Amino acid sequence: xxxxxxxxxxxxxxxxxxxxxxxxxxxxxxxxxxxxxxxxxxxxxxxxxxxxxxxxxxxxxxxxxxxxxxxxxxxxxxxxxxxxxxxxxxxxxxxxxxxxxxxxxxxxxxxxxxxxxxxxxxxxxxxxxxxxxxxxxxxxxxxxxxxxxxxxxxxxxxxxxxxxxxxxxxxxxxxxxxxxxxxxxxxxxxxxxxxxxxxxxxxxxxxxxxxxxxxxxxxxxxxxxxxxxxxxxxxxxx
Ligand code: ATP
Numbered sequence: 001x002x003x004x005x006x007x008x009x010x011x012x013x014x015x016x017x018x019x020x021x022x023x024x025x026x027x028x029x030x031x032x033x034x035x036x037x038x039x040x041x042x043x044x045x046x047x048x049x050x051x052x053x054x055x056x057x058x059x060x061x062x063x064x065x066x067x068x069x070x071x072x073x074x075x076x077x078x079x080x081x082x083x084x085x086x087x088x089x090x091x092x093x094x095x096x097x098x099x100x101x102x103x104x105x106x107x108x109x110x111x112x113x114x115x116x117x118x119x120x121x122x123x124x125x126x127x128x129x130x131x132x133x134x135x136x137x138x139x140x141x142x143x144x145x146x147x148x149x150x151x152x153x154x155x156x157x158x159x160x161x162x163x164x165x166x167x168x169x170x171x172x173x174x175x176x177x178x179x180x181x182x183x184x185x186x187x188x189x190x191x192x193x194x195x196x197x198x199x200x201x202x203x204x205x206x207x208x209x210x211x212x213x214x215x216x217x218x219x220x221x222x223x224x225x226x227x228x229x230x231x232x233x234x235x236x237x238x
Contacts, residue, residue, distance in 0.1 A: 003066065005030045005190050006051070006082065006159050011060035013050040020046040022214045023060065028159060033181070033191040035201045035222060037235060038211035044194045045087065047211065048161060052084050053077050065158075079107040081158030087167060087194075089148040093137025097128050100136050100147055104154030113156050121150045124180050142173035149177070159190045166197040178204055198235050202226040 004027035014020040020043045028034045036044050049055040051062055053074040062070045064082055078084075091100055101121065105114045122129035125146050131139075136147055145165060152160050165181075166174040178200050185191055185204075195201035201222075202208060208225040210217040218228060225231055 003030075004028055004063075005065060006192075007061075007063040008047070008051055009061040009063065011047065011050050011062070012058045013046060013055055013060075014058065015046075015055065019058070020214050021050060024211065024214070024216055025060075026051075026209050026216075026219075028190060028192055029207070030190050031185070031188050032207060033185050033193065033205040035205040035208040036192065036194045036211060037198060037201070037208055037225070037231070038217075039234065042211040043214040044211055045163060046214075048084065048163060048192075048194060052082060052161070078155060079109055081109065081156060083152050083155045083157035083160050085148050085152040085160065085162040085165075087163035089144050091136040091144055091147055091151070094135060096133050096135055097147060098132045100151055101128075101154050104151035105156075107155060110154060110156040114154070117154050117156060121153050124153070124183060125150050142169050142177070145169060145173075145177060146180075149180070153184075157189070159192060160184070161192040161194075163194045165193065165195060166200070174200060198226070198231075 006028040008024060008026040010023045010025055011021055012023055024047055038044050050057050053072055057070050061068060064080060069077055101118060105111055105117065127143065128147060128150055136144060139147065149162065165177055174197060181191060182204055193201050193205060202225060205222045208222045209219045210225060210231055218225065
């Protein structure tokens with residue numbers, strides 16, 4: 001087995017006095033799609049925040065490319081290629097598609113690749129090319145989510161972490177976007193998904209971690225997790 005690209009080791013974290021994570025370990029393998037599963041409030045977003053540096057890791061470690069990055073800021077981590085597509089999209093509504101994409105290429109690592117990344121993004125999302133001069137705020141929910149993923153790609157990610165891709169989207173749009181994720185994975189990108197739509201996420205991903213109340217409930221190849229009776233009952237309505 002190859003080495004993990006991103007590794008969380010026994011991560012404990014939370015907000016002020018509120019401890020949310022109680023020692024969570026996750027390994028993200030290169031060129032694989034890893035899914036984080038869990039009920040509302042299980043701590044998935046908190047785990048991403050701790051991994052990416054927007055909240056403090058109280059104890060435990062975050063390793064990226066074998067190096068300890070626990071104390072690096074979110075910006076420093078993004079500069080190394082650890083990139084988040086946040087829940088709720090957070091686009092600049094008054095700016096055009098192209099301007100939003102330009103802002104995605106904000107790190108020194110990404111700037112020299114700007115033209116190539118833009119071309120690549122427009123290949124994955126031809127719709128964005130057609131609408132490159134349109135303001136993001138006029139887009140439908142699905143188009144905005146596309147743009148959010150595209151902006152993440154403009155940062156030249158080594159790991160692209162996507163929080164709740166399908167939130168608020170129609171089943172058809174969700175399926176289309178997951179199709180693009182499959183293309184990205186086939187092209188060698190390492191992906192992490194936090195996703196409520198377990199059917200699709202587990203069908204597409206290689207490995208899954210199940211979080212419950214800030215602890216790992218279970219982990220395994222996605223197919224096994226999808227067949228776990230506990231998971232089916234708790235999260236898939238089966
Ligand atoms: P969801 O699917 O609803 O986003 P989640 O698994 O991502 O859930 P978190 O958002 O990580 O869960 O929330 C875990 C716990 O941390 C919850 O009890 C939540 O109320 C709390 N929490 C989340 N964000 C904050 C914050 N900024 N300040 C204080 N508490 C927070």
